[in-house]
Amino acid sequence: MRELTTRFLAGVLAVASVLLPRAGRARWREEALAVLLDVPTPLRFRYAVDTLVKLPLLAWQQRLGARPAHAPLSRPVSAFAGAGLIGVMVTMVSALCLTPLIGEDAAEFLFLLAPFGMLPAVAARSFHRARRRGGGARRHLLAALVTLFAGTGPVAAGVLATGVGATGADGPLVVAVALVAGLAPGLWLLHTGVEALVRGRGPAALGALAAAAGTGLVGVPVGLHLGMLGPDLRWLSLLISALSLLALVPSFAAWSVWAGLRLLTGRSDPLTR
Template sequence: MSASESTLRILLAVAARLLPRAARARWREEALADLLATSGRRRWWFAADVVLKVPVLAVAHRAAGGWRPWAGMLAGTGLVAAVVTIVGALVSASVIGEDTAEFWFLFAPCGMLPAVALSAFDRARRRGGGAARWLAATAVTVGAGTGPIPAGLVGLATTGWSTAGFTLVLMTASVPGGWLVLTSVRSFRARNSPIGLAVLGGVAGGSSLAVIAGVWADEMLSGFGAILGLPSVLGLVLFVPSMLVWGLWAGIRLLRGDLVVLTA
């Protein structure tokens, strides 16, 4: 195999990642055969043309697959955007100010909204639909896909409730973590995605719940000392890296068309 052919194989293998898994091998074989039929400078002009057209071909494949591939692309984009926003807020805090960075850090989880909607509504559809299931899917989407917004609204609504209001706010804030844990457990049991991805999702969701549990214990059982705040500290240390890696990994898989990450 010549160096030119090896380079073309690598180039086409990388470009093919944008296509649905089922279409990649055939596209690589056909594209390579066409390119090898040419020579010289023309071969590389054709190679550039073939690679630049891959996004258009990927869109055509998704259009032929109905609404689910588009939903997966939107879900993947949301997860990747959430990761980029969180990292950007952490890195640029000294430049944009701590208050602005905190706002974007708290707003970033809203990028999960398309992914949660895809998971909840696809699950409701596969179980037969019906008003109750669609309503439940909507509640899950709003509760788990909009970050801290529901908890903030509950906090405003329960001002003056003291203990009960505080507990209700934390229960509402735990919905995203609970959704992530359940989704990861289902994925792990179904073996429909890498085990590492399911484990990361479980760690991210579980650590967020640990943070909330620690905050509740520190506030409600303060007489027992600072040790009750330990779950929050450990949870936060685990949550940020596991959530970032899970979001980027799951987002890229969704962008590639691997919808079973959330829908199987």
């Protein structure tokens, strides 16, 4: 009976071990089987289930630890990206503080233009990741598209929507195209912040600020476009826009200054480390 149990557990562990990196599979099978055979029979299968449930997390940790260290950005690129992020905060604050002098239209234009300062940082991160994953025309083209839409804020979205409208498309399609393209900066920043938190890249507070700013950047265009669907949704549009701005302004300003200074001074590379 013991021999049959041993063979059964060994077979199960052999199949499950394919989730692990090849170099550590044999050792894990031996150690896991030894532990399970040492457990009293009534608890053995409970321990086996527990081992299998935890295996995907173990595999993720091992693959994450096996990744080679990547070279940081060069000093000129890092400084340029940092200056761009500092410019985000300067533009946002200028738009908010100079409204009585320049008017609401000009202030709104500056505020919408603020995410354009992310362009150097988005380009640096996107092309660095493309090279790190082997390069090639397809990866570099994807990096260029990410840079174009995520790094220019509503600029590329407006141009794309205008181009779609020039083809004779109806209004709802133009609005949908503008909305999808306008979400790119917020989604990029949200992904950057969540990835930093999950992988422990840099201070946790910096990743949390990026995630909060990305959420706000997503909420602002959603709220604006929601109000275009009909008067019945205007209250929801105003609520989403207000909450998004409330989260966006302080978190975006704090993240851009903090990350920008880290890049500008060369003390740390929050984009690629």
